[in-house]
Amino acid sequence: MIAKVVVDVPTMQTDKPFSYLIPNEFASLVGIGMRVHVPFGKSNRLMQGFIVDIVSITDAHIGQDEIAVKTLKSISEVLDFEPVLNDEQLELAGAMRQTVFAYKISILKAMLPNLLNSSYDKVLTTTDLTIANRYFDGKKGKRFSSLDKQAQALMMKLHRDGKIKLSYIAESKAAIKVVKRVSLVDIDLLNDLELTARATKRLELKQFLQAHLAGDDWSYTELVAMFSREVIKFFISKNILKLTEIEVSRAKDYFEKVTPDDHKVLNPEQMVAYQAITQSQDKTFLLEGVTGSGKTEIYLQVIAHAISQGKTAIMLVPEISLTPLMTNRFIARFGDHVAIMHSGLSDGEKYDEWRKIVAGQAKVVVGARSAIFAPLKNIGIIIIDEEHETSYKQDSNPRYHARDVAIWRAKYHGASLVLGSATPSLETRARAQKGVYQLLRLTHRANSDAQLPVIKLLDMRQHLTDQSGSFSKLMLDKISEKLAKHEQVVLMLNRRGYSSFIMCRDCGFVPDCPNCDISLTLHMDTKTLNCHYCGRTQPIPYRCPNCESSQIRYYGSGTQKVEAELLDLFPDARILRMDVDTTKKKGAHERILSAFGSGEADILLGTQMIAKGLDFPNVTLVGVINADTALNLPDFRSSERTFQLLTQVAGRAGRAQKKGEVLIQTFNPDHYAIQLAGTQNYEAFYKQEMEFRRKLNYPPYFFTVQLVISHQDEAVAVKKSYEVMALLQEQLSDQARLLGPIPKPISRTHNLYHYQLLIKYRFEPGLEKALNTVLDMTQARENKALRIMIDNEPQNF
Numbered sequence: 001m002i003a004k005v006v007v008d009v010p011t012m013q014t015d016k017p018f019s020y021l022i023p024n025e026f027a028s029l030v031g032i033g034m035r036v037h038v039p040f041g042k043s044n045r046l047m048q049g050f051i052v053d054i055v056s057i058t059d060a061h062i063g064q065d066e067i068a069v070k071t072l073k074s075i076s077e078v079l080d081f082e083p084v085l086n087d088e089q090l091e092l093a094g095a096m097r098q099t100v101f102a103y104k105i106s107i108l109k110a111m112l113p114n115l116l117n118s119s120y121d122k123v124l125t126t127t128d129l130t131i132a133n134r135y136f137d138g139k140k141g142k143r144f145s146s147l148d149k150q151a152q153a154l155m156m157k158l159h160r161d162g163k164i165k166l167s168y169i170a171e172s173k174a175a176i177k178v179v180k181r182v183s184l185v186d187i188d189l190l191n192d193l194e195l196t197a198r199a200t201k202r203l204e205l206k207q208f209l210q211a212h213l214a215g216d217d218w219s220y221t222e223l224v225a226m227f228s229r230e231v232i233k234f235f236i237s238k239n240i241l242k243l244t245e246i247e248v249s250r251a252k253d254y255f256e257k258v259t260p261d262d263h264k265v266l267n268p269e270q271m272v273a274y275q276a277i278t279q280s281q282d283k284t285f286l287l288e289g290v291t292g293s294g295k296t297e298i299y300l301q302v303i304a305h306a307i308s309q310g311k312t313a314i315m316l317v318p319e320i321s322l323t324p325l326m327t328n329r330f331i332a333r334f335g336d337h338v339a340i341m342h343s344g345l346s347d348g349e350k351y352d353e354w355r356k357i358v359a360g361q362a363k364v365v366v367g368a369r370s371a372i373f374a375p376l377k378n379i380g381i382i383i384i385d386e387e388h389e390t391s392y393k394q395d396s397n398p399r400y401h402a403r404d405v406a407i408w409r410a411k412y413h414g415a416s417l418v419l420g421s422a423t424p425s426l427e428t429r430a431r432a433q434k435g436v437y438q439l440l441r442l443t444h445r446a447n448s449d450a451q452l453p454v455i456k457l458l459d460m461r462q463h464l465t466d467q468s469g470s471f472s473k474l475m476l477d478k479i480s481e482k483l484a485k486h487e488q489v490v491l492m493l494n495r496r497g498y499s500s501f502i503m504c505r506d507c508g509f510v511p512d513c514p515n516c517d518i519s520l521t522l523h524m525d526t527k528t529l530n531c532h533y534c535g536r537t538q539p540i541p542y543r544c545p546n547c548e549s550s551q552i553r554y555y556g557s558g559t560q561k562v563e564a565e566l567l568d569l570f571p572d573a574r575i576l577r578m579d580v581d582t583t584k585k586k587g588a589h590e591r592i593l594s595a596f597g598s599g600e601a602d603i604l605l606g607t608q609m610i611a612k613g614l615d616f617p618n619v620t621l622v623g624v625i626n627a628d629t630a631l632n633l634p635d636f637r638s639s640e641r642t643f644q645l646l647t648q649v650a651g652r653a654g655r656a657q658k659k660g661e662v663l664i665q666t667f668n669p670d671h672y673a674i675q676l677a678g679t680q681n682y683e684a685f686y687k688q689e690m691e692f693r694r695k696l697n698y699p700p701y702f703f704t705v706q707l708v709i710s711h712q713d714e715a716v717a718v719k720k721s722y723e724v725m726a727l728l729q730e731q732l733s734d735q736a737r738l739l740g741p742i743p744k745p746i747s748r749t750h751n752l753y754h755y756q757l758l759i760k761y762r763f764e765p766g767l768e769k770a771l772n773t774v775l776d777m778t779q780a781r782e783n784k785a786l787r788i789m790i791d792n793e794p795q796n797f
């Protein structure tokens, strides 16, 4: 038999699987979807790969796939006992490959937890050999001296049959956490055990066991601490005690101390949505509901319904709102039927959660983008909350959108799909308009005491005169008023750091990053200038590097500077800052939120990461310090992003009895995105924005593909961009519009020059082939240093 293996070779990528002989020893052990180690290239280095097909040698001869069987290499090691990728996932990978322009291996790896993707040189260890030989010693059988294939195969079989326990990779000590327990085998043997009076420790253990018979199972480490390893070993050798290893979930802490919670009685609007969703199959819904309208309560009940039908569910939320606040709502309803998947988990925790899903113990998977690949069987419902969020699109290979994967999987399982948002993406809303998706609306807040907040736009051009630093007078007055009433304030400024740049007053010099075409941001806490693209840091200069002047000034404000201003203005207020810099450490994000939630602070200041999901009843004022940051980005979605962000952050105010107020400072009070965010009018925004998209042939009227060609040498980047352009012009119809090549808005990062091309099209059957030809350009020897990124339906420019 021959295995077709997609091999993970970073330097040489292709979708073509390589053929490897399956040694006889492994014949009964391998299967499609398992990982193997295979010798690769001239050096025969062992590489990890996935078996995607198994064919007999005669089949392999058929067709163009002529193979000289004699020259084939053999699989060296089998890494799994069971396939880690199931049939659905392999089929999905094939479907994704048609719209995602990255090689198959990246797609397969994206479906698995990290631990299974790291290549190891050795699988079975010498410890395993010892374990196996110990088994054979007892059986007076043969002994192994090395880990050859025969030994491996036999050891795997013994492991499978439960005769020995290997530290085999998939279940290696690193990948599974176990606790050792000691249990009583035979009470009579214990009582009959005769010990001399000198064996004091042994006597003590005997008495201890006799006194603690009620729980006939003890922690090995605790017993060792009390009586020593030797003594316990003695009892084990006498067959009185037995040592067992029990697997424990590393993620179990997430599930403890969550109080169970019951369903709420749905209000009439919620009920209509609930019934539409639960009475359907194989259908996609857009649940458009204002902030706080009870969307999450519907998700919970719809999932409960699916479970009652014996089905499973996937619940996707944006990474940043996947706080304990959020996951606890699911754990409170579904207990340990929940598996959590997000990037805050350690590799070990992720692996444990993944195995919980594979084993069929998890019925509900709550997670960020990659949770869409959760290997659940029999899915009844998939939900994507805040479906407009850009984090659902992966911005590295494979550049997939979780929404597209969800649509595919829902179809595969005959499941329903719910896309929820207060501000749906135009693409989704337009599909609902056409009737492709069913539109469900929630128009008021679910909590009957809560009303939508009152929003006021502050024209900063007029307020400039009485402006103190970053705040208009009105904003300052409001903050004082709330502080006096012991209510809480949320302030958003979508720029981190202290100042956005520093400049020499005498010569105008602005320090920028030598690797990236962008000015450095001042960070006061570390006293450094940081590049927000490549992470480079350098000390703050005291004198201008250009003219030696000491007149260096800070311009533009970031969260650090506003924090300093607030401390000056409100010396008694307790302030928490939340941005990338204060949330680097694991759990920091949660700690800040729970501190704010429990009233340990009066003001929460942060970047857009505070806009999502917060549900704190005592927040009565939300202040946006500068609404224009997103508006000025060179991206056709800048209005949409601005509208979404303002609506979202405004939704944090007045979520319970106390009425909420929102103040938005802007230099563009007449811009429709800001005006309409001010009146919370999504429908009007949708209409106006669609008009703009139609006029300029942007999505959802046209589809887009972005290509970015990068090289260290700018001349090469330009030359190759024109080659790509020519290739596309030749292969695409004249209906397709090609824009560029132009330098990217930030034209140089990480010491590479970037040129971009944009394809806009409506119907282009030749597109897939053309883009694959472009992708394969990078495989040519002369293009080794060239990078081509192909982003189908880019979300960010």
Ligand code: ADP
Pocket (backbone or CB within 6 Å): 264, 265, 266, 267, 270, 289, 290, 291, 292, 293, 294, 295, 296, 297, 298, 446, 447, 448, 615
């Ligand atoms: P959304 O997800 O739309 O922001 P949530 O589901 O978080 O809304 O609901 C907002 C608040 O209203 C929560 O505190 C929630 O517990 C409460 N809530 C939701 N539905 C109901 C209901 N039917 N009855 C009472 N309270 C509800």
Ligand code: ZN
Pocket (backbone or CB within 6 Å): 504, 505, 506, 507, 508, 509, 544, 545, 546, 547, 548, 549
């Ligand atoms: Zn200068």
Ligand code: ZN
Pocket (backbone or CB within 6 Å): 513, 514, 515, 516, 531, 532, 533, 534, 535, 536, 749, 750
């Ligand atoms: Zn840089």
